[in-house]
Structures are given as C-alpha cells and as structure tokens.
Amino acid sequence: MPQPIAFPTPDKAVYQNSFVDTLRGDASLDNSPRQVPGYHYSRTAPTPVADPHLLAWSEEMAAFLGLAKPAERGPGAAVLAGNLVTETMKPFAARYGGHQFGNWAGQLGDGRAMSLGELTATDGTPWELQLKGAGPTPYSRRADGRAVLRSSVREFLCSEAMYHLGVPTTRALSLAATGDQVVRDMFYDGNARPEPGAVVARVAPTFVRFGSFQLLAALGEIDNLQALADYVITRYFPELGAPSPEVYVRWFAEVSRRTAVMVAHWQSVGFVHGVLNTDNMSILGLTIDYGPYGWLEPFDPDWTPNTTDFGGRRYAFGQQPRIGLWNLMALAQALGPLLPDPQALRPLLDEYAATFNATYRQLMARKLGLATFAAPDHALLEALPAALQTAEADLTLFFRGLSEAVPALLQEDDDALDTLLAAACYIEPGSAAHVPLRAWLVQYAGRLRQETAAPEVIQEGMLAANPKYVLRNYLAQQAIEAAEAGDLAPLHRLQQVLKTPFTEQPGHDDLAAKRPEWARTKPGSATLSCSS
Numbered sequence: 184m185p186q187p188i189a190f191p192t193p194d195k196a197v198y199q200n201s202f203v204d205t206l207r208g209d210a211s212l213d214n215s216p217r218q219v220p221g222y223h224y225s226r227t228a229p230t231p232v233a234d235p236h237l238l239a240w241s242e243e244m245a246a247f248l249g250l251a252k253p254a255e256r257g258p259g260a261a262v263l264a265g266n267l268v269t270e271t272m273k274p275f276a277a278r279y280g281g282h283q284f285g286n287w288a289g290q291l292g293d294g295r296a297m298s299l300g301e302l303t304a305t306d307g308t309p310w311e312l313q314l315k316g317a318g319p320t321p322y323s324r325r326a327d328g329r330a331v332l333r334s335s336v337r338e339f340l341c342s343e344a345m346y347h348l349g350v351p352t353t354r355a356l357s358l359a360a361t362g363d364q365v366v367r368d369m370f371y372d373g374n375a376r377p378e379p380g381a382v383v384a385r386v387a388p389t390f391v392r393f394g395s396f397q398l399l400a401a402l403g404e405i406d407n408l409q410a411l412a413d414y415v416i417t418r419y420f421p422e423l424g425a426p427s428p429e430v431y432v433r434w435f436a437e438v439s440r441r442t443a444v445m446v447a448h449w450q451s452v453g454f455v456h457g458v459l460n461t462d463n464m465s466i467l468g469l470t471i472d473y474g475p476y477g478w479l480e481p482f483d484p485d486w487t488p489n490t491t492d493f494g495g496r497r498y499a500f501g502q503q504p505r506i507g508l509w510n511l512m513a514l515a516q517a518l519g520p521l522l523p524d525p526q527a528l529r530p531l532l533d534e535y536a537a538t539f540n541a542t543y544r545q546l547m548a549r550k551l552g553l554a555t556f557a558a559p560d561h562a563l564l565e566a567l568p569a570a571l572q573t574a575e576a577d578l579t580l581f582f583r584g585l586s587e588a589v590p591a592l593l594q595e596d597d598d599a600l601d602t603l604l605a606a607a608c609y610i611e612p613g614s615a616a617h618v619p620l621r622a623w624l625v626q627y628a629g630r631l632r633q634e635t636a637a638p639e640v641i642q643e644g645m646l647a648a649n650p651k652y653v654l655r656n657y658l659a660q661q662a663i664e665a666a667e668a669g670d671l672a673p674l675h676r677l678q679q680v681l682k683t684p685f686t687e688q689p690g691h692d693d694l695a696a697k698r699p700e701w702a703r704t705k706p707g708s709a710t711l712s713c714s715s
C-alpha cells in the first residue's frame with residue numbers, strides 16, 4: 184500500500200524563485216523608500232512582528248498547493264506573518280507603476296506586499312506566495328508597509344468567496360495576526376486610531392499587473408519591458424508559443440479576453456472592485472487587490488463603497504466594463520514599443536467589448552434559466568437594470584428568488600410575483616416603484632414558458648447559477664468587529680458558508696437576508712476608503 188503523502192507546512196515547503204532568478208533585481212535589501220530605476224523588483228526582508236499567530240486558513244487552497252496547516256503559533260505561522268524566511272525563499276517586492284483615478288502616478292510598486300517564493304501546486308502549476316502587510320519596502324513611499332485586521336479579513340474572505348462563486352481571482356491561503364498595532368485614519372478625517380495588524384498570505388500564479396509594464400514603458404526601460412513580457416508569456420501563456428512580435432499581439436488579445444470575462448463575472452454577481460487603477464489589474468485577468476470593494480445590495484449602477492471615489496464615481500458598478508477597456512488601452516500603449524507597429528494592438532480592443540457582451544449574456548442567460556439567448560431576449564435583459572434600480576431590488580435576493588419561483592412562474596401564479604418582490608426589494612411592497620419590475624417579471628415568465636426543458640431542470644440550473652450567499656458588506660463588517668474583539672467564530676462561519684454559495688445551508692439563512700436598515704449608511708458596511 185502506498186503511504187499517503189504528508190504535505191509540508193509552509194516553513195518546510197520548498198520554494199522556487201523564477202521571478203527573482205529570471206528578471207532584474209536590486210539585491211541591496213535596503214528598505215528605505217526610493218525610486219528603483221532599471222529593476223523589475225527589489226529583494227526585501229519582511230519585518231518581524233511581536234506575536235505572529237494564525238487566525239484563519241483556507242483548506243482548499245492549501246490542499247491544492249500541497250501544504251499542511253501549521254499550528255496556531257510556531258514556525259509555520261511565523262512564515263505566514265513574515266517572521267521567518269526559510270532557506271529556499273528569496274523574498275522580493277515588485278516594481279510597478281500605474282494610472283490612479285485616470286492620472287499617471289509614476290512608480291508605485293509593492294509598498295506592503297512581499298512575495299516569498301513560488302510553490303508548485305499539486306497539478307504541477309506554479310503559484311506565488313505573497314504576504315500583504317509584512318513591513319516596508321523601497322516602494323512604501325510615506326506609508327508603513329502594514330495592513331490592519333479589518334482590511335485583511337476583507338481580502339481573505341472575499342477572494343476565497345469569489346473563487347467559490349466561479350469568478351477569476353487571486354486566492355488567500357491564510358490570515359495571521361501580528362500582535363502589533365497599526366495606526367490608521369480610516370476616513371482620512373483626522374481621527375487616526377490604533378488598530379490590530381494582520382497579514383494575509385495570498386496566492387496567484389503571478390501578481391504581475393498592467394502597471395508593471397506601464398512603468399517600464401514610461402521610463403524607456405525597453406529591455407526590461409521585453410524581459411518582463413517574455414517571462415510572463417513563457418511561464419504563464421506557454422500555449423501562445425515562443426515570444427515574438429506576433430505572439431505579443433496574440434498575448435494582448437488573450438489578456439483582453441480574460442479581462443472581459445472577469446468584468447462580465449463582476450457585473451453578473453454585483454461585485455464592485457472600488458479601485459480599478461491600472462496597478463490593480465492582473466495580467467492574468469484575475470480580480471486582484473481587494474480594498475474598498477463592495478457587493479451591490481439595492482441595485483444601482485452608480486454605487487461604489489469607496490469614499491475616495493465619491494466625487495467622480497469613476498469606479499462605480501456600472502462603470503466597470505468601460506474602465507476595463509480604458510485600462511487595456513493603457514496596457515496597449517505600454518506594449519507598443521515591443522511591436523514594429525506600435526498601433527497594432529488598437530484594433531484588438533474591439534474584441535474586449537465583443538467578449539464582454541458575449542460572456543455577460545451567457546452568464547445572464549444561465550441566471551435567467553434560458554437555454555438559448557435570441558434577439559428578443561436582449562431587449563428583456565436590457566430592460567432589467569432600470570426596473571431593478573427603481574424597485575431597489577437586491578441583486579442576489581432577486582435572482583435567487585427568481586430561481587425559487589420557477590414552478591410558480593411557469594404556472595402563471597401571480598401571487599408569486601408579489602412574494603418575490605417583497606422578499607427582494609428594499610422599497611416596501613405596494614409601492615409604485617415595484618411596477619416596472621413586476622411588469623418585467625410578467626414578461627419574463629412568458630419567455631420562461633417557451634423553454635422546452637422540464638421545470639425541475641430549469642430550476643436546478645438556475646439555483647446553480649444564482650448564489651444564495653455572498654459576502655454582504657455588513658456581514659464582513661460584523662465578522663471584523665467580532666475578530667477585533669477576539670471572537671473568530673463569525674469569521675470562520677462566513678468562510679465556511681461561502682465555500683458553497685449555491686447550496687442551501689440550514690441554520691445559516693440569516694447570512695442570506697436583506698441588508699438590515701442600520702447597515703444602509705454604516706461606515707465599513709456602506710462606506711470604505713483606501714486607508715487599510
């Protein structure tokens with residue numbers, strides 16, 4: 184009998200370092216903030232914390248990476264909080280730039296993120312392990328390189344929840360407390376206070392961003408630009424062939440496609456990233472850098488939780504598809520120097536809109552239980568947002584309610600329409616604001632009756648496409664407040680429930696309820712900032 188393989192804990196695992204070994208780095212280990220011209224990265228050392236200990240662990244991520252859970256305190260937890268660098272690790276902070284809120288910001292870089300090394304997952308693919316909040320790097324500018332528990336809980340929970348919803352995303356392996364306090368002015372209003380510090384160990388094949396290429400192009404570091412493109416293509420897009428000008432074009436088309444697919448998923452589940460600066464755009468088309476994000480509750484294309492964006496609402500829910508394109512245009516410009524014709528990527532941008540529309544319609548057709556999506560269905564889909572907004576319908580509750588109402592809708596049971604509206608809308612039943620959505624439901628029910636599949640089959644498909652559980656903003660905030668007070672149970676419960684978001688979970692219906700009225704304006708639930 185073969186013995187089951189015992190996975191190592193993070194301190195015993197063997198790490199590779201392809202980014203460091205392939206690309207150009209400043210090896211000085213000098214953490215003082217500065218410009219780092221000519222390099223892709225800086226070697227760094229995490230700054231140890233007072234009492235590193237594990238608060239949460241993603242079993243699925245660990246099993247996929249081939250890691251065993253370490254003890255709450257000890258060498259494994261020390262690795263995950265930045266207190267222990269093992270022999271095979273070569274920690275680094277990546278150098279990148281970006282457009283912030285539409286303006287070129289120059290060098291940004293990993294100011295509080297540090298990659299420890301790369302693990303080979305159980306399927307043979309390479310995954311980078313990165314600590315967020317492990318202390319200053321040359322890219323920290325005036326900030327401290329740390330992260331607070333509140334933001335770390337949010338990234339840990341949401342990135343894993345997104346994965347289980349089927350949304351392309353970076354992942355999280357662990358959440359560790361540091362035992363240190365971090366001072367933050369949560370709303371930049373002069374009310375700075377100490378908060379508990381934490382470190383998320385996050386994972387992705389690579390954390391290279393659009394801004395990684397932009398900075399090199401902006402500063403004329405064309406050799407470095409090409410080296411980074413070749414590294415990314417060779418390692419993460421091998422199916423495209425050996426790097427060449429034609430392959431750069433195909434690669435850009437693939438990045439555009441993936442970005443469109445990612446944004447289409449966001450629009451279908453009601454996720455608002457909150458800070459879609461080009462430094463927060465993954466070259467792999469993954470949702471990255473969970474900051475002041477939020478989940479739509481009353482449907483509203485103009486909604487963003489990010490107070491820093493209240494002036495322009497550049498990154499509001501309804502703007503995300505357009506911003507994806509804007510960011511790809513910035514990437515296209517950065518890649519221009521690698522091509523004989525720097526304008527060659529422009530026509531490919533049309534593919535973005537085509538892929539976005541096709542993917543979005545496909546996702547919505549599944550949510551609506553429609554096997555085919557013909558011309559009249561486009562009008563049906565296009566009429567939905569305005570009706571949802573007028574009724575202040577909760578996106579998640581509405582689609583889940585629709586799935587549950589399938590038998591009634593097919594039997595022209597009109598009472599079911601009113602039950603659904605009452606359960607899903609923030610505006611009280613009986614209001615004129617429900618009229619357009621009710622009319623839409625009548626039309627939709629008519630369309631549903633044209634489907635040929637059995638009602639149970641339609642319903643089963645819809646229940647598998649419309650989650651019951653999402654990380655509602657106020658639920659995350661409640662888990663944070665409990666964790667800050669030393670109670671990790673709400674955090675662990677949310678983590679557990681969000682692993683199977685499409686499945687009924689008896690005893691957890693309160694996590695699938697309408698946002699309570701008190702949470703409408705509560706800081707941390709309704710409003711967030713970049714201060715994290």
Ligand code: AMP
Pocket residue numbers: 291292293294295296322323324326327328329330458462463472474713715
């Ligand atoms: P973000 O808004 O989180 O995408 O961050 C934008 C830039 O600011 C990135 O270069 C971050 O690394 C940097 N940054 C954000 N917070 C901190 C912090 N506490 N310490 C150092 N750098 C930070």
Ligand code: MG
Pocket residue numbers: 462463472
């Ligand atoms: Mg960022």
